[in-house]
Amino acid sequence: DIVMTQTPLSLSVTPGQPASISCKSSQSLLHSDGKTYLYWYLQKPGQPPQLLIYEVSNRFSGVPDRFSGSGSGTDFTLKISRVEAEDVGVYYCMQSIQLRLTFGGGTKVEIK
């Protein structure tokens, strides 16, 4: 199985300030079709996860443009340009290049 490792475990951010989360995979997520199967989700308290970013850098429908994803191969980053109160929760990266999907351990984002 591909192991997904996220850092940091938690983040406390002042509203309006940027935030960044790192995700590293144990194998390359670059598929033979040229796409990289790295996803980002946000799980707000008491809710199911919601898709933010697919294939490294594509924002899902309705996701604000303050969220952006980057990276390649095995190293990826989610950035929030200006954190808002509604962004609190746990962020997960996920790989789907192997059908046995695996998730990172999560990064908890709190507001200062």
Added chain:
Amino acid sequence: QVQLVQSGAEVKKPGASVKVSCKASGYTFTSYYMHWVRQAPGQGLEWMGIINPSGGSTSYAQKFQGRVTMTRDTSTSTVYMELSSLRSEDTAVYYCARDLSPIRATIKGPDYWGQGTLVTVSS
């Protein structure tokens, strides 16, 4: 709009089975794969398997092979996940989640998620 509505919370004894349902609406049910993912209390996300609602084919995580069965009913646009031989470690919220990509394309990962079903295993 895409909606996935799951059945209610369950309490089961060790050794029993549980069957969770997930009713889809707002899209063509047979056109998208459906994943099942679980989350133990205070823990991360664990993928359990996937079903093709069109033909009924499935693929399960090795950890659950022999204990999980995913089925579907196209007449009601509902998928089911049954987990048998329950133990306390199976206490978790179980989610169904539609795949981002239409069937016949590469499986990509969940986009829309159900609200979750809490299954508690306790004697």
